[in-house]
Amino acid sequence: MSAGDTDHDYSVFARDLGGITQEEVMGRGRIQVALPDVDVQRFEARVRKTGVLERLQDWRAEDSLGEGFGGRPALINDRAILTGMLLANRGEPIFITRLARLFQHELSDASRALLGLEPSFVSFVEHVAEQNRWYSNTHRAFHRMNDLMDPFPQERWRAKTHTEIQQILNAHDSALELTRKARLDEFTKLFLLMTFNEQPRDVRRASRKIDLSFDQTYVGTPTTKGYSKKGLSRKVTEEAATADLRTLPPGPVDAYAGWHVRTGERTDNRRGELDTASPQTKGTTSTNYAWGWEANIAVRVDSEKPGSRRFPALAVAATLSLPNVNVAEEAVSLMRAAKATGLQPGIGDADKRYWANSLVERLHEPAFAEGFTPSTDYRVDRLGVQGGANGALFIEGGAYCPGTPTALQNASIAKSQGTIDSETYRARIGARKAFKLHVKEKADGKGRTMLRCPALGPSPTVTCPLRELLQTRKIADKERPAVDAADLPDFPDKICRQHSASFDEAEMRRTQQAFDYGTQEWDTFHTHARNSIESLNAQIKAGGTEDIQSANRRRVRGMGAAQIIVTILLTNFNLRKIAAFLSDKFKADMRAAGGRPAKPNLIRRRDREFRNPYTDTYPAGVERPDKARPAPSDETGGPPLRT
Template sequence: MSTIDTDYHLPGYTTEFGGITEREIIGRGRNMQTVDPGLVALVESRVRKSGVLEQLERWSAEDANPDGMGGRPAAISFRALLTAMLILTHEGAPLHMSRAATLLQHRLDDQSRTLLGVSKASTAFATHTAINARWYNNTVRAFHRIIRLVDPYPQERYTSKTHTQIQQILKDHDADRADKYKARLDHFTRVMLNMSFMEQPRHIRRASKQMDVSFDQTYVGTPTTKGYSKKHLNSRVRSEQGADLGQLAPGPVDAFAGWHVKSGKGERNDYQKGEVDETAPGRGEYADYEWGWVANLAVRVDSEAPGSNRFPGLVVAASLSIPNMEVAEEATRLLQTAAAIDPTLEPGVADADKQYYANSKSFRLLVPSLEAGFTPSTDYRTDRMGVKGGDHGGLFVEGHVYCPSTPKHLLNASKMFLAKEIDAPTLRARLEERKSYRLHVKEKAKTPAGKVLLRCPALGKAPTVTCPLRELMVGAAIKARPEVKPEEIEEEFLDTICTQHSAAFDLTEMQSPPQAFDYGSEEWEQFHDHARNSIESENGQLKTSGNDDIETAGRRKVRGIAAAQVMITMLLVNHNIRKIAAFLSDKEKEKARTSPRIPLLRRRDRVWANKYTKTTGNGDLTIPRGTAAITLKATEPVARPISTPLRT
């Protein structure tokens, strides 16, 4: 008879409960296997290493009532709960508080309980229902203690609301408090992601000397899908006046979410703070709207060697926000976080799609990006290509300032390409020719804050065009260069750039901002494609059913944006750890593949030919090794290269 594991076959296995054990009943059919104490210690050390525990205690002391009497110590600490949540993400399990409670109650050995400060759980079957409920309630309370410290939008979330109640919640909202607690929530995410980033070996973190990022938004679902529109809120409130509340259909639960356009012709707006989001699904509108939040993500990319796989593309900054609200400001906070994640890495290039730099006013995103140290890389809106304004006579064209006498076919090259009037090779040739007419930066020049000093391309030691209004410097080598024709110059309309040595330009006023690479060039296209593919691939990995799946609200059933961001932060940390491990695994595989292989000897060459005399029958064996030779007796077992002759 085979041995039965008594751990899973307790009394009652074949009587009252049929084929179900008491252990399975206690755990309600969930995983009850003991977690490896080594894994618990590793995850707990990462939680401590992040510094989040000290920050939570600091916020708790800040929010505590100084006149209160206090209470008994919490049964489950922040450290124990965060460790349990990270272990669940490691296992690919949903982040349900019931699973976290089961882990803390049943799946820790004595060593892990001592480490986390968790008491030993009772295993009495007769009272398991009450005991399980107590552990679950204590776990939920521990989680909500964290949420209360970082929730910018506190409200009751257990019942559905009428539109009248939603309107009152919005009126009672404290915007100043929300800013304070939003900063706390983002700081929680920041320190946890920073910890995961620093888990990389130093030589991989610093494979590039700068931090290049690609950022974007992606939809994240809410546990409740019933939404409302601020555009129609007042009319809905009027229709509810005098109505029997019991007769009204169940309304939304979370007042602080929004409609996200996933596909179709709906517009993705970017309202500033204080503005009202009027996005709402319309009848007959060809657009796919979903009620929820958006995750703002910044992923590390490589501008020096796009696609070279020098380091893993980790999520270096993240946050959750309400769709259509403060898109540019959320991106700014991502860049500020990414710039500070590793002090040894200088901010580099920040890549984004048309939702960001192309649509945002400069003071909302471009200026803060430059102040954080990042240079933009993006695609321009089609209506902002070609000449879009200028200053001091210089023409603003796709991120640069050009001579007023630049030929029109060069100025409009991008527009002509989009209109299919020229092909790609012609576009590249015209963009390269257009560089000669670009105004030069005057080196070591003092300019007003935020401005750059530019001069005519026909001036300086290395002029790139020839202009009859400018005399070339004496002794300068005469080279073939584009020439401004005299008939193209209208002297009565000459501006500062043509009459003075230089002029100060504020490049942040351009509709099409300056970029790290010349727009439309092969270098720009290579990096932009790499950056966009990287962030889209990351979004796909994070939202695919499996280990992470940050989009599906069923894997994190607690309501509210703060709870969602805390849980998604844990998923992102685990995602980064897995990417680092996979990256290192691939490196080891590559190392093994390229290393010289030592062939194994056959068994008949490894053992004695005669077990009684312990000889091979060939006497002494001489094995060459390099230029020397080692003589071994036949009675000594050795590993020999296959090429070594065994018999003559």
């Protein structure tokens, strides 16, 4: 054997390592500590609770068209990969190398057997080959799962020319995208639903409704080089005239990402439409735009007792999408996914980018069909009177008497212009409620509801000269606002001439809200809801444990892989949130009990578990052995006297 034959001559490893041990070399400086079996068992059970494993098998069966792929079984299964990802995310990035190290070094033999993994052979001589083998197996296992859900499959090993990007776009299968996007969203839904169900029953059902606050937050790509969809054809033409393509600068890797607008106007394009959001000049790329995706997240909020902390603010639904594309549709997906909790649909709160700017047929009507009612702020151009029907005025989500004083009609406009202060505004909003039409009959199957004049009915809220002669019975005397004769319409319509009039709810759907806009009730809930989603975004974004904004903690490319990892991050975030909530609740109970726990058992441990010879007492539940009682004493220390 030659001295240079390193394939068989292991003497090359017998070298001086200085003060570094072989274990440190094998761990590349990391301390390899085995995880407790109980932790592995707990997270493995949570993976099984999601129901994702069964869905992955179903999707494989769908893709195989009933034919088996053949070959030997996978060395690392889906259950092991998902459990490993939950365990690996302990303040560390979720890298394939991190997963492989966990499988190889940080699991006991019992935990490996639980996850269906083969034993790990630890040998300094063969440790490099062993590490490569675990990495390769882990890499293949992750991508087998990812391939089932990746909406935009493509080669991602190298940078592309713009010509290659155009070819990828031309070869895209839109039907496959829809199928795999639905799978990806179901994957996320099942994991977040599992965390919701991990809460105690009384916390889950603190409210019978599921109220949401949703928004988007940026998720970066591992490769930040992007391209302009508007200028793609021009780039392709320029490359066709280039003699040597090797002279071109490195291009993008991910064809299916987009420009996130950090500041400025954002758009909401339908699927398949050209996204016009792109850097205009080279200098603005790093300052105002970022190449990546958007995480759409819905957090549970409380419309009944805003800010009362009856339950933790969990992420109950999430998806990933291209920037500036299908913003409204992704919001509907969040509401639909949140209904899986089994609670009744409640209120959906969002900023102006959603309810205020979306088309009714894209957001308001689908949300209404799912059972959710909006809560939002209005655009300035939609304050005040926005049309009407049957003589009534449509003002900020409600139908009002045509005789409503002008100052009350334009209260929100005056507040936005700064001509009145907050106190005056609230007073006018409160006074305006008296002029709101009353519901006589709820909406029928055709979406039409019967409303009547606020001066009619058993409990009128205003007095009106047109209605005084129609009163057939005496109403209890109390002070009510009066409609000024000067504010009456010159030609009264149905709402002023009839006992009631029919209104189509669809006509008011754009401005409809759960609470009267501008009231203290609306402001309290809207502030609570916006703070909740902004707080969640701040916790999971840059600088936090999850850090979903930065791609430095997840190197796998593609939107499908990004959503899988973001799902795992949100799952662990929810579990920590629940634990912290229960810890705070326990502390509050301790304070209420005077500084100690609400006594499950206040007997000292030594009295609960051991016999006390001094007091001759035995642990709770243990009977005292029968024995003869000592003879009565004369208290002199001697035997009793005979009598």
